[in-house]
Amino acid sequence: MEQSHIVKESIEKKGLEQLVILGAGYDTRAYRIEGLRKLKIFEVDHPDTQSTKMERLKKAFGSLPDHVVFVSTDFETETLGQRLLNSGFDKSKKTLFIMEGLVMYLPPESIDDTLFFIVKNSGKGSTILFDYYPESVVDGTCELELGKNIRKFMIQQGEPLKFGIKEGMVETFLAERGFSRVQNVTAEEYKKMYFHGVNKDREVCSLLAFTHATIE
Numbered sequence: 001m002e003q004s005h006i007v008k009e010s011i012e013k014k015g016l017e018q019l020v021i022l023g024a025g026y027d028t029r030a031y032r033i034e035g036l037r038k039l040k041i042f043e044v045d046h047p048d049t050q051s052t053k054m055e056r057l058k059k060a061f062g063s064l065p066d067h068v069v070f071v072s073t074d075f076e077t078e079t080l081g082q083r084l085l086n087s088g089f090d091k092s093k094k095t096l097f098i099m100e101g102l103v104m105y106l107p108p109e110s111i112d113d114t115l116f117f118i119v120k121n122s123g124k125g126s127t128i129l130f131d132y133y134p135e136s137v138v139d140g141t142c143e144l145e146l147g148k149n150i151r152k153f154m155i156q157q158g159e160p161l162k163f164g165i166k167e168g169m170v171e172t173f174l175a176e177r178g179f180s181r182v183q184n185v186t187a188e189e190y191k192k193m194y195f196h197g198v199n200k201d202r203e204v205c206s207l208l209a210f211t212h213a214t215i216e
C-alpha cells in the first residue's frame with residue numbers, strides 16, 4: 001500500500017521526529033524516502049521475518065543503514081513497550097507509528113497493549129496509521145463473497161484473521177483508547193486519492209479501510 005504521502009507530509013509540514021514501523025516486513029520506506037535519513041527509524045517485526053530482511057539489506061547495501069534500529073518482537077508473546085524503550089525510542093518525540101498489514105493478524109489484546117503503550121509514551125501530536133478489515137470479515141458474518149473468501153483463504157494459509165473493527169466504529173474504537181482527529185478512508189476513496197498515472201490499475205482490496213489518528 002502507498003501511504004508514503006502521510007510520511008512525507010509528516011516530515012515536511014508536521015515536524016516529525018521519529019518513525020516506528022510495526023510489522024515492517026519488507027517495507028522499504030526507510031531506505032527510499034528523502035527526509036527519513038535524518039530521523040531515527042525503528043523497524044519492529046517478528047524475529048523470523050526481520051532476520052531475513054536484515055540479511056537482504058546487508059546484501060543490498062553492504063551493511064545495515066545507521067538510521068534504522070531493528071527491534072525484533074513477537075507482539076503475541078511480548079509487550080512492545082519495553083523492547084522499544086530499551087532500543088533507544090524517545091518517548092518525548094513526535095512520532096508516526098505505521099501498522100500496515102498488521103492489526104488483522106494480531107489478537108485484540110495485543111492491539112490494546114500496543115495502542116496503550118503508544119498513547120502513554122509518545123510526544124504530543126504523534127500519530128498512528130493503519131489499515132484494517134471490518135469485524136464481519138474476521139468473525140465470518142460478512143455476507144459478501146469477497147469477505148468470506150478472504151477469511152477462508154487466510155485460514156487455509158495458517159494465518160487466520162484475528163482482529164477487525166465494526167463498520168462505522170473506528171472513531172469510537174480509537175477515542176476509547178485515547179486517540180483523536182480520526183481520519184478514515186475506504187478503499188474506494190483511497191484509490192481515487194492516490195492511484196493515478198502509472199498506479200491507476202493497481203489493486204486495493206475493496207474491504208480494507210485506512211485510518212490516521214492523533215495523540216493530542
Ligand SMILES: C[S@@+](CC[C@H](N)C(=O)[O-])C[C@H]1O[C@@H](n2cnc3c(N)ncnc32)[C@H](O)[C@@H]1O
Pocket residue numbers: 001022023024025026027044045046047049050073074075076099100101102105106
Ligand atoms: C502482511 S505483512 C505486512 C508487511 C508490511 N507492513 C507491508 O505492508 O508490506 C505482516 C507483517 O506483520 C508481522 N507480524 C505478524 N504477526 C506478528 C507478530 N505476532 N509479532 C510481530 N510481527 C508480526 C510479519 O512478520 C510481517 O512483517
